[in-house]
Amino acid sequence: MRRPLRWFLFSLLLLSSGSLLGLYPYRAALLPAMDDLASAKSRLAPHLSLFTPAGDGPFATVLVFHGCSGQRQALVDSVKAWLLPAGYAALFVDSYAARGIDDWRPVCAGKRLWGNQRALDVYAAVDLAAHMPQVDGQRLALLGFSHGGWSILDALAYAGEAGHGFAAPGRRGLARVKAVITYYPYCGFPARLRRQINPEPPLLMLLAGQDHVTDHRQCLDALQRLAPGSVQVTQYAQADHVFDHDSELATYRSQFAEDAQRQAKRFLSVHLGSAQ
Helix, strand or coil: HHHHHHHHHHHHHHHHHHHHHHHHHHHHHHHCCCHHHHHHHHHHHHHEECCCCCCCCCEEEEEEEEECCCCCHHHHHHHHHHHHCCCCCEEEECHHHCHHHCCCCCHHHHCCHHHHHHHHHHHHHHHHHHHCCCCCEEEEEEEEEEEEHHHHHHHHHHHCCCCCCCCCCCCHHHHEEEEEEEECCCCCCCCHCCCCCCCCCCCCCEEEEECCCCCCHHHHHHHHCCCCCEEEEEEEECCCCCCCCCCCCCCCHHHHHHHHHHHHHHHHHHHHHHCC
């Protein structure tokens, strides 16, 4: 073998080995164990927390999906404070407790549980919610924060087909969802929505123009494939990630939070009808 060819092949081997070693920490996210809807429902059922407003119900209900830092009490308290007085029930979906995840950092680093895998939780939670006696199964909405928004948007993008690490859940459950709201969702690689974004059900996307965690421009790029006006988008030019509630990031801004809540309640009223 001639020396130049030998060195070329050797260099190619080194590059390939380096690439594989670089991907190794992401193996759990890249190659998740196969899952299905029945297993996801069984896993999630004990980790759903339903809070209802005053009255007998059944209530129009918003399913809430936390971000990559997990289901923090500050998030729960914040969402309850504006959803319940408006007459909506809130169903919190703890994807971490359902999987025994007690360290959120690998998820935020992309090394575990990508949103396109967690998308199955959306189908499972919708099906579980629809059979709760206090929930109006025909008036459901989805609310996702960051990683939770990614999971919701990818669930819509898969449209009931097989996804990243899970068998086809079927699209029947999504017909129950009348509205979707995402706060500062992740829209970058490897999000499914980069290849296929679904404008149904109606979607409100609340973005932070100074987001240092997720790049809001990636969401705007994805939306360019849709007809103008297909998705309602609000950008808060001076807002950062987690502008809507207290967090370790210390980025809460009351004026943005209150405006986003007003928009969200108005959006829910339009698409779910009166709260009760």
